[in-house]
Amino acid sequence: MCGINLVLNARKGDIAIHRMMEATKHRGPDHSSWVGINEKVFIAGNRLKILDLRDVANQPLLSDDGKLALVWNGALYNYQELRNRLLERGEAFRSHSDGEVLLKWLGAFGSEGIKQLRGMFAIVFVDSNKKQVLLARDPVGMKPLYYYHRDHVLLCSSESKSILLSGLVSATVDRKQYAPYFYCRHGMPDASFFEDLLQVLPGEVKLYGFEGQHIASHQLEMEQHxxxxxxxxxxxxxxxxxxxxxxxxxxxxxxxxxxxxxxxxxxxxxxxxxxxxxxxxxxxxxxxxxxxxxxxxxxxxxxxxxxxxxxxxxxxxxxxxxxxxxxxxxxxxxxxxxxxxxxxxxxxxxxxxxxxxxxxxxxxxxxxxxxxxxxxxxxxxxxxxxxxxxxxxxxxxxxxxxxxxxxxxxxxxxxxxxxxxxxxxxxxxxxxxxxxxxxxxxxxxxxxxxxxxxxxxxxxxxxxxxxxxxxxxxxxxxxxxxxxxxxxxxxxxxxxxxxxxxxxxxxxxxxxxxxxxxxxxxxxxxxxxPIREWIRDNKNFRETVFSEIGAFEKKHGNAFPPVMRKIAQNPVSYYKEGFLFVWNLFVLSSWIRENGL
The missing domain is CATH 3.40.50.620 (HUPs)
Known part of the structure; x- marks a missing residue:
């Protein structure tokens, strides 16, 4: 499990990738490193060591000639099978990690090879021969992958906040997420609460050129056994x-x-x-x-x-x-x-x-x-x-x-x-x-x-x-x-x-x-x-929840859907039957305040 980051075709990309790497260090506290593939492409990985604990398995992973590079987050449960197939093709391995298998597998089969992967993954793969960057997320949607793409600048990360901390993107709340969040407890599947920061959907594969241009996207279908x-x-x-x-x-x-x-x-x-x-x-x-x-x-x-x-x-x-x-x-x-x-x-x-x-x-x-x-x-x-x-x-x-x-x-x-x-x-x-x-x-x-x-x-x-x-x-x-x-x-x-x-x-x-x-x-x-019981029985908890929501409503209430604002204005009247709505508002209130939105 790791944190992965990409900066493509951006000014001061070396500074941005370092900041992003530091922002996701908690995801992979065992090792962090970044590399500039060229003056336009920078990738970084934070590694949590799970398989093959030696440094030879650290990220970013590079091919022997330096033309292929990989940072990824997840686990391949069929990596032994893929490794054996690569050995039959004459490939040699320095480690026993699934990451090295993935690098060589994508080098051999490209985006088509993703269909054979079994596991959970979010991938950033750089192919300097084709001058392309591949982003991919597993069809089950186990691992997150956020990106920002504007004016031929592409930033990508395991976490949305990392992209903001690159120094290249400003944090602005996306008010369109209020309604889906209020009713579903989360925003839209392809979006985030930050404007212009999007999510790669489960099973989605996206290709970009080194100039930051979007080349193609396609959807992986989970094969039926x-x-x-x-x-x-x-x-x-x-x-x-x-x-x-x-x-x-x-x-x-x-x-x-x-x-x-x-x-x-x-x-x-x-x-x-x-x-x-x-x-x-x-x-x-x-x-x-x-x-x-x-x-x-x-x-x-x-x-x-x-x-x-x-x-x-x-x-x-x-x-x-x-x-x-x-x-x-x-x-x-x-x-x-x-x-x-x-x-x-x-x-x-x-x-x-x-x-x-x-x-x-x-x-x-x-x-x-x-x-x-x-x-x-x-x-x-x-x-x-x-x-x-x-x-x-x-x-x-x-x-x-x-x-x-x-x-x-x-x-x-x-x-x-x-x-x-x-x-x-x-x-x-x-x-x-x-x-x-x-x-x-x-x-x-x-x-x-x-x-x-x-x-x-x-x-x-x-x-x-x-x-x-x-x-x-x-x-x-x-x-x-x-x-x-x-x-x-x-x-x-x-x-x-x-x-x-x-x-x-x-x-x-x-x-x-x-x-x-x-x-x-x-x-x-x-x-x-036990939200309802704690609100009912514990004064400190009750007052903290209600005051947080009240401050949120005063600052942002004009953008709320009608029912959301009604409950936010008077949560004490709704918590007995609507305690899930109240907790929902408390989480969002706290998060908005923490992020200065």
């Missing part, structure tokens, strides 16, 4: 292989053991296959909230069954307030998901023992584990009935928060209904229109919903916070459920097969077989803070 019958046994085999691949490292590996089914199964499979104990990490919220937020007790049950070094980190309002300034300072882009600060706190602790952290990210999106998937399957079973019921006046009927949201989210279009389910509130027509191109409308309704969660929510929320929180502390985050073999298995299943096996039935059955039925059958609870 040979069709396999979707059974529990096939799923277990693929997941076991993914765990063994992704836990492979020359440094200590740990697991974010949330107490949920997904991460519990990862650790169970690892220990059963290898017998090697690992460090595991979870959070506890104290006795007052343990009955409702009981991750710690379930995680302790798993840790007690399989040997390892288990760490339960206690988190309370004071903990969050104490680390908040440092957390916000390291937050590259705002994501209003409280799992972000929790992951950040866990990674800070894990940094004392490990350099790789595996999580259960992706299982819900691939195999229908969220409550909204269950709700959507109910809706699809009787859409006419639910559409009729949603139009009735139900204000006087006592309904819980979840049932009220369900009925309020119903729309004549199944697509729009699920988009409402997955957002914090019903999308305005203008925002729904803006998001519609990202919705996979060519699929059947339920499969489209799963793909929306995988390509939109997972990439821009879950994976973004996992990368940011881990990298802030120099840790590589991995997600075995997002191994390409498992993504392919999910995508290859029919809608009927998904509906029969929703709620991650295979994961639960495998845990029950190991005597972990209590973990398998626990109610679904998102990984996050």
């Amino acid at each position: 040979a069709e396999q019958t979707p059974t529990k046994e096939v799923f277990k085999e693929l997941l076991t292989d993914a765990v063994l691949r992704q836990f492979h490292a020359d440094v200590p590996v740990g697991v974010l053991l949330s107490g949920g089914a997904d991460s519990s199964l990862l650790y169970q499979l690892w220990y059963k296959e290898t017998g090697i104990p690992l460090h595991t990490y979870t959070v506890g919220f104290g006795k007052a909230y343990r009955d409702q937020y009981d991750d710690a007790s379930f995680a302790a049950e798993v840790a007690g069954k399989y040997p390892g070094a288990h760490h339960e980190i206690q988190v309370d309002p004071q903990t969050v307030l104490e680390v908040w300034p440092e957390y916000v300072k390291t937050l590259d882009q705002p994501v209003g998901d409280s799992a972000s600060i929790l992951t950040w706190i866990l990674a800070r602790e894990a940094n004392k023992q490990v350099k790789v952290l595996a999580s259960g990210a992706g299982a819900d999106e691939l195999f229908g584990g969220y409550n909204r998937h269950k709700a959507f399957s109910h809706y699809l079973a009787r859409p006419v009935f639910w559409n009729f019921l949603s139009r009735l006046n139900l204000e006087k009927i006592p309904l819980g928060r979840e049932k009220r949201k369900f009925l309020a989210s119903i729309h004549a279009s199944p697509e729009r209904t699920f988009m409402n389910f997955s957002a914090l509130g019903n999308l305005p027509d203008s925002l729904a229109t803006q998001l519609r191109p990202y919705y996979p409308r060519q699929l059947s309704d339920y499969k489209a919903a799963l793909e929306w969660d995988r390509t939109f929510y997972l990439v821009n929320d879950v994976l973004k916070i996992h990368d940011n929180a881990c990298m802030a502390h120099g840790i590589e985050g991995r997600a075995p459920y997002l191994d390409w073999s498992l993504v392919s298995l999910s995508r290859g299943m029919t809608e009927a097969e998904h509906l029969r096996r929703r709620n991650k039935i295979w994961i639960r059955e495998l845990l029950r077989e190991e005597g972990l039925g209590r973990v398998a059958d626990r109610r679904k609870l998102g990984f996050g803070l």
Whole structure:
């Protein structure tokens, strides 16, 4: 895992690349270096040593003749296979790193070779023979890649703030991101909260000439593996292989053991296959909230069954307030998901023992584990009935928060209904229109919903916070459920097969077989803070949240969407039912202030 940077065709490029390299040093604290390919092209890499810890594997990587150069961020899980194919072609290697394999592979096959890569990656590859620079991001969207391209100047980095710190770009807030952030907890997939700073999309490959001109862009399609019958046994085999691949490292590996089914199964499979104990990490919220937020007790049950070094980190309002300034300072882009600060706190602790952290990210999106998937399957079973019921006046009927949201989210279009389910509130027509191109409308309704969660929510929320929180502390985050073999298995299943096996039935059955039925059958609870309870019970926490939002509204409120401004003006009236909106605003308020916007 690394930080990567590029300066192309800019004035004082040597100074700019050095500044950018320093800005992303936390991503690769083991080694940092930059090189000028010529007077126009400069690249820099910060290395977190995971495979082959020798200096020979440091970045930037250069070919023997200096004509090819690479900086990249990620891990190739099929690098041994690619290495063997290159050896057959007569290539020789100085290291055992996947980075050297990638350099030689791209040198041999160019952009077409990216199709054969299996893993997570963001790439900057320079080919002086062709006078071209290639940017690429893996199709799953595991690793971020930001860029600025104007007047034939191209800047690219693992983090948006690095581009600003180059000294070549001014920081200006992009107000168009307020609406998607307010409803979805993040900005648009191809944008950032800084004007003119964009994101390379998952699976996108972009080519530029040395004069800064854009040559071409194309989209990588994730290749489907040979069709396999979707059974529990096939799923277990693929997941076991993914765990063994992704836990492979020359440094200590740990697991974010949330107490949920997904991460519990990862650790169970690892220990059963290898017998090697690992460090595991979870959070506890104290006795007052343990009955409702009981991750710690379930995680302790798993840790007690399989040997390892288990760490339960206690988190309370004071903990969050104490680390908040440092957390916000390291937050590259705002994501209003409280799992972000929790992951950040866990990674800070894990940094004392490990350099790789595996999580259960992706299982819900691939195999229908969220409550909204269950709700959507109910809706699809009787859409006419639910559409009729949603139009009735139900204000006087006592309904819980979840049932009220369900009925309020119903729309004549199944697509729009699920988009409402997955957002914090019903999308305005203008925002729904803006998001519609990202919705996979060519699929059947339920499969489209799963793909929306995988390509939109997972990439821009879950994976973004996992990368940011881990990298802030120099840790590589991995997600075995997002191994390409498992993504392919999910995508290859029919809608009927998904509906029969929703709620991650295979994961639960495998845990029950190991005597972990209590973990398998626990109610679904998102990984996050007890926000509503803390606002209600803790005066200092409540006043900090509300005052931050108030200052934000006074300065920027004129640019807010109507509902966003309404809540920002009076959060005390909304936090009981709209606590997720309030937290969303608090994160954004803090981030805007920290960045002087």
